[in-house]
Every structure is written in structure tokens, then in C-alpha cells.
Amino acid sequence: CASYQAADADDPLAQTPNWHLRGKLGIITPEERVSASLHWRHLGRTGQDDLRLTGPFGQTLLALNARPGFAEVELDGRRHQGDSPEQLIQRLTGWQLPLSQLSRYLLGDTASNPTTSYDEQGHPVRLDLVHPGTGEQWQLTYNGWQQLSQHRLPRELELRQGPQRIKLAISHWQPEL
Amino acid sequence: ADALQQRLAALSQFSAEFEQQAFDFDGQLVQESQGLIALQAPLRFAWEQSEPEPLTLVSDGEAVWYFDPFVEQVTVTPVEQALAQTPLALISSQDSALWAQWQVSKVDGCYQLVQKEQPEITMGICFSGEAIESLTLTDAQGTKTVMSLKAFSDQPVAAERFVFEPADGVFIDDQR
Numbered sequence: 641c642a643s644y645q646a647a648d649a650d651d652p653l654a655q656t657p658n659w660h661l662r663g664k665l666g667i668i669t670p671e672e673r674v675s676a677s678l679h680w681r682h683l684g685r686t687g688q689d690d691l692r693l694t695g696p697f698g699q700t701l702l703a704l705n706a707r708p709g710f711a712e713v714e715l716d717g718r719r720h721q722g723d724s725p726e727q728l729i730q731r732l733t734g735w736q737l738p739l740s741q742l743s744r745y746l747l748g749d750t751a752s753n754p755t756t757s758y759d760e761q762g763h764p765v766r767l768d769l770v771h772p773g774t775g776e777q778w779q780l781t782y783n784g785w786q787q788l789s790q791h792r793l794p795r796e797l798e799l800r801q802g803p804q805r806i807k808l809a810i811s812h813w814q815p816e817l
Numbered sequence: 818a819d820a821l822q823q824r825l826a827a828l829s830q831f832s833a834e835f836e837q838q839a840f841d842f843d844g845q846l847v848q849e850s851q852g853l854i855a856l857q858a859p860l861r862f863a864w865e866q867s868e869p870e871p872l873t874l875v876s877d878g879e880a881v882w883y884f885d886p887f888v889e890q891v892t893v894t895p896v897e898q899a900l901a902q903t904p905l906a907l908i909s910s911q912d913s914a915l916w917a918q919w920q921v922s923k924v925d926g927c928y929q930l931v932q933k934e935q936p937e938i939t940m941g942i943c944f945s946g947e948a949i950e951s952l953t954l955t956d957a958q959g960t961k962t963v964m965s966l967k968a969f970s971d972q973p974v975a976a977e978r979f980v981f982e983p984a985d986g987v988f989i990d991d992q993r
Contacts, residue, residue, distance in 0.1 A: 662848065664870050666888040673890040673988055677839075679847035694848045696864065696872055696883070697903045698839030698954070698962030714958070807887065811869035812849075 656791070656815035657684025659747075665693060666807035676701050678808070682743050683816075689725065689743070704728070726773075735804070738771045738778065745769070745780055746808065748794050763792075769799070776801065788813040821921055821928045821942065825908050828947065830857040830974050833966040835864075842959030854966070858909050860896050861979040875981040880993055882981035890988040891981070904940050904952040904964075927951075947971065 660681040667674045676693035683689070691704040703714045706725045713720045713728050722728035726739045741753075748764060750756040756767040763785055769778040784795035793813050799806040832855040839848040852866035864874040873884040876896050883892040897906075907915060907930075919930040919940070927943035941953035948969035955961045983989060 660845070662846070662869075664887055666885075668888050673888040673990065675885045675888045675890075677848040677850075679841075679845070681845070692841060692847050694839055694960070696850070696866065696874060697905075697964075698837065698848055698960055699903075699956055700841075700958040700960050703958070717957075809870060809887065 658682065658816040659684075660814055660816060661746075661810055662812040663808060663810040666805075666809075668805040668807070670803045680743075681816075684743075736771050736774050736776050737799075737806075738769045741769060742799075746794070746797065746810075747813070748782065748785070748792060786810075789815060791815075820923070822911065822916060824944070826858075826911060828949070828971055831855070831949070831969060831971045832974050832978075833949075833969040835964050835966055837962060837964045839960055839962040847960070848962075855974045855978050856905065856909050857974055857979060859911065860906070860909050862905050862909060863974075863978045864905075873981065875979060877979050877981070882983070884981065884983065884987070888988075889986075890990055891983045893989065893991040893993055895993055904942065904954055907940070908942065908949070908952070 660679070663678050663680075665676055665678040676695060679692045679694070681690040686707065688707040689704070690706075691702075692700060693702040695701055700714075704725060705712050709723055711722045711725045711728045713732060715732065720728060720732060722731060726737060729739070730736050744752070745767070750764040750767055753767045753769075757765045759765050764782055766779060766781045769780055770776070771778070778799050778801045781798045781800065782794045783797065785792055786795045787793075788810070791813065793810055796807065796809040798808075832853065835852060835854045837848070837850045838846055841847050849869070850866050850872075851868040852864065852872075854862065854864055856862040859878060860876055861878045862874075862876045864872075866872040871886050873882075875882045879896055880893050881896050883894070884890070885892075907919070918933055920933055922929050922931075927941050930940040930942070932938040935957060937955070937959070938957055939955045941951070943950045948971075949966055950969075951966065952964045953961065
């Protein structure tokens, strides 16, 4: 097949199961607003995810490492473990995030979600995410697109549920061969 | 340590362009940013990041105003707390108690600082002539942050640079 990955091939990301990205994560709720730089390494083949949140001077705020059946978070010098990132994040923050679906949507790959609405250029605009366990619904909105490492990726996206908002901006994305 | 302290004392204020990169323990680049920095002893500094997203941290010597447009919030914290994790606190202060926590040595042109209580925390301060060329910090988690400075100037810095006026409508989280 073409060595150059055409941006709108039907499933552009299937060929790049392993990647890493740098960006920014923002959490806005009525009680608090938090933001951090995000580094996320996703190894699709082995189902491994390493996330690291850092402050403005590079200091580590949170490190999350997950692989099938196991997740560990280091926060304020203490380690917490769980069976999955969703379970761990729910225990630590009370948030029930449909994380497993997120890595695909994060990269703008929404073909598998029938609720997705598209704009005239065929870019996904909005979709609904339902948490498999709780049935809780989150709405995901895309704000702008960019080309990174020959792939069309969102510039920014936002997950919203009632007053809870999670914003994510991607500044660097690179597949790992 | 006094050689380094004297050198920094002679540099009571400066401004520069910064490029910062943070690497995790196995060398993966986890964060990259650029912008302008200004510093004025004691404990006043302005960190105006432009890339990849805008971010401003201003210390007026008592409190640090951390404005992040991404979440439309200003967080205000006492300067000691906010600066504890950065070389900026040390290089902008002559507080002997702060300096006493560090073991200072000179290694081929750069000053190496090792924290006495937690020796895995180290700092590097490299000069080129009178100008600071880079500040490096390795934290307890093994993350190494390298801040390289360019267009370094020790001309006086305008006082307003160290005052932050939050725009109206911005959420203020005052933790003082």
C-alpha cells in the first residue's frame, strides 16, 4: 500500500497502533480548575498506556501506567493500584471516564461511533460516549484539526458531562514503528 | 557555594528567551515549551510561555500568580510554596537557609548542586561569560528539565513585569 498514509484513508490509525503524544490537559468543574502538560505513550499491540502529567517547570504531577488487567498511579509520592485505569481514576477522583474508547476518539477516529456528527469537510464535530459500566453519558466535541506526522488529528477536543469539562489539546503526535 | 552565590548576587536581574524540555527517567521527551523569562532578586520573576500554549507565571516577591488561559484560571500561591520545585527560587534568593540545603561543586564550567537531604534531586547552572546559559533540574521522580536561555540581558527590568493584573471574568483560586 502507499507508504505515505493518506489522511482520510478509512482507518488511518489501524496502521499505527503504537504512538506517543504531547499536549495539554485541562479539567474544569464547578469546584476546581486544574491543568497540566500531558505526555501519553500508547502501545496498542500490548495494550499498554503510560501517561504523565507535568507542571510548567517540568515537575511530575501524576504518572499513570496501565497494561491489560493492571493500572498504577503515582500521585504526590504515593502509589495506587487497580485493575484498570478507569477503576483507578474513579477511585481517586470519583470520575467515571470511558477511557478505553478515548484513545481512538482522541485521534479523531470516530467511524465506530454511530452518534458522530460531521461537518461539510467530513471532520467529526461531536459524538456521545456511553460508559459501558454505568451508562453515564459524556459528550465529546472536536475544536479544530491539524496535520501531525502525516495524520489528520484534532487540535483540541472537549469531553463534557453536565458541569464537568475535560479539555485536551494535542501539540505533538508521533507513531512508533 | 559562595562563588556561585556571589556570581548570582552580581546578577540581580535579567531577562531572556527560554526553551525548556523535560525528559523522563528513560530519556523520553515529555514536555517542551518556549517563551520569555525575567527575574529580579529577591524572588520576583516573570515566566511568559508562548509555545505550545500560552501560560503566565508572575512572582511579585510574595505571591506567584499562575494564569492558565486553557482553563481560564489564575491560581495565587505563596512564593515559597510555588518556587520550591524550581531553580528559579534559588538563583533569585540570597537566603542562606535555602542555599544551605544544597551541596555545590563546579564540574567543567558548570555548577552542580545536590540536595543534601534528597541527593537524587540535583541542579545544574551553566554560565557563558556573565550570562546564565542553562538551568537543569532532576527531580525525585528522575524527570530532568533543561531550561536553555538565549538573548540574555542583564539590563534593568521594568517593575510592571512582576505585577499580574487578572482580566475580569477569569476564575481566581487564591490559595494564600
